[in-house]
Amino acid sequence: MSEKKQKRSFVSEMLYNNPVFGLYLGICSSLAITTTLNNAIGMGIAVIVVLVLSNIVVSLLAPITPDEIHIPVYIVIIASLVTIVGMLMQAFTPQLFSALGAFIDLIVVNCIILGRAEAYASKNNVLDSAKDGLMMGLSYTFSLIAMSFIRQLLGTGVLSMSNPMTNAEIFSLRLIPEGYEIGIFTQQTGAFLTFAILAAAVTAYKNANDKKEVAKQKAKEAQA
Amino acid sequence: MSLSSLFTIFISGMLINNIILSKFLGICPFMGVSTKLSSAVGMGLAVIFVIFGASVFSWFLYYYALVPLGLEYMKLICFILLIASFVQFVEMFVKKTSPSLYKSLGIYLPLITTNCAVLYVALDNITQKYTLVETIVNSIGVPAGFMLMLVIFATIRERLDSADVPEAFKGNPIALVVAAIMAIAFGAFAGLV
Numbered sequence: 001m002s003e004k005k006q007k008r009s010f011v012s013e014m015l016y017n018n019p020v021f022g023l024y025l026g027i028c029s030s031l032a033i034t035t036t037l038n039n040a041i042g043m044g045i046a047v048i049v050v051l052v053l054s055n056i057v058v059s060l061l062a063p064i065t066p067d068e069i070h071i072p073v074y075i076v077i078i079a080s081l082v083t084i085v086g087m088l089m090q091a092f093t094p095q096l097f098s099a100l101g102a103f104i105d106l107i108v109v110n111c112i113i114l115g116r117a118e119a120y121a122s123k124n125n126v127l128d129s130a131k132d133g134l135m136m137g138l139s140y141t142f143s144l145i146a147m148s149f150i151r152q153l154l155g156t157g158v159l160s161m162s163n164p165m166t167n168a169e170i171f172s173l174r175l176i177p178e179g180y181e182i183g184i185f186t187q188q189t190g191a192f193l194t195f196a197i198l199a200a201a202v203t204a205y206k207n208a209n210d211k212k213e214v215a216k217q218k219a220k221e222a223q224a
Numbered sequence: 225m226s227l228s229s230l231f232t233i234f235i236s237g238m239l240i241n242n243i244i245l246s247k248f249l250g251i252c253p254f255m256g257v258s259t260k261l262s263s264a265v266g267m268g269l270a271v272i273f274v275i276f277g278a279s280v281f282s283w284f285l286y287y288y289a290l291v292p293l294g295l296e297y298m299k300l301i302c303f304i305l306l307i308a309s310f311v312q313f314v315e316m317f318v319k320k321t322s323p324s325l326y327k328s329l330g331i332y333l334p335l336i337t338t339n340c341a342v343l344y345v346a347l348d349n350i351t352q353k354y355t356l357v358e359t360i361v362n363s364i365g366v367p368a369g370f371m372l373m374l375v376i377f378a379t380i381r382e383r384l385d386s387a388d389v390p391e392a393f394k395g396n397p398i399a400l401v402v403a404a405i406m407a408i409a410f411g412a413f414a415g416l417v
Binding site: 024025027028029031032071072075076079080082083086087102105106108109110111187188189190191192193195196197199200201203204207 | 393
């Protein structure tokens with residue numbers, strides 16, 4: 001099983017174990033803040049930082065954490081990290097901080113982070129946990145970028161990014177002429193719709209792949 | 225502070241700024257528990273109770289402990305701990321009084337801790353500088369909207385189960401499409417107040 005896992009490419013691994021579209025974790029923030037690429041990337045980086053650090057701290061503390069109170073302990077660790085990240089963002093990227101609003105604080109209750117602490121970091125060593133956090137954080141960020149790419153493009157017709165520290169524009173591309181953008185994609189409805197379609201696409205990809213693997217297995221058996 | 229302003233807070237929390245459709249919070253239980261009407265009602269009531277209790281406790285904690293001590297920046301850590309212990313309490317209570325409800329809520333009961341709606345309402349009451357009465361009204365209105373959505377959604381999903389849906393859309397994706405359509409409907413409440 002583990003061999004088969006390693007054979008999968010980075011991208012298909014991301015699709016298979018995607019926390020957002022595959023496991024439906026951390027949906028709230030991915031629906032709410034994916035109106036622009038900037039927000040998505042900012043949020044993604046914040047989550048990666050918290051996730052990697054919390055995985056490291058949890059795996060270090062796991063041996064001395066009493067079993068009965070491990071959830072509160074993890075939550076306190078995560079909440080402290082989120083407070084730190086929030087303060088840093090408020091200081092260095094104030095624009096991004098106000099755009100993301102309450103969702104910075106709500107990283108605490110992002111199921112991915114507590115989920116990884118509970119399911120992985122508490123049972124594995126520090127290095128593996130950090131790697132796992134990075135991997136999960138990246139696929140979360142990847143999902144956010146996919147969502148915001150579609151929503152920003154269809155909703156405003158412009159793809160743009162700016163430096164969160166100075167607010168200077170990095171690039172801005174108008175791909176859909178003015179008057180032809182579909183405004184509903186920047187709103188709530190668009191968020192749910194985009195998410196539904198992407199989730200269905202990931203499921204379809206998985207189904208097709210599984211069928212292929214089953215067919216391969218059968219062909220092998222027939223040969224033998 | 226008149227009665228009408230309290231009513232405004234209630235209606236805007238419940239319908240206009242519906243926590244699921246316009247704030248995108250509490251989606252996890254919304255997706256997970258809304259497959260059966262009975263568990264949707266149970267979950268809704270549990271969430272109303274937890275949000276109400278946790279918000280009121282948080283309000284007292286913030287204004288009578290954190291502000292006098294100058295520790296406002298600790299609110300995130302304190303609130304989440306308070307919510308976690310409160311949920312634990314509710315869990316024990318439900319387990320004792322109604323084992324069947326406990327069974328049907330399953331994993332989602334402890335997960336109320338990580339229901340972003342709970343933490344959001346507790347923090348929002350502070351950000352909006354609500355007084356105690358306003359906090360109470362808001363903390364009932366918002367989860368009432370949550371429960372309303374959960375119940376409406378559960379009834380729709382019970383019918384969705386027997387509908388002919390494309391393979392890839394089965395389960396959660398089609399539910400999200402339904403949510404998208406409901407968001408349009410609830411959009412009509414904007415500008416009500």
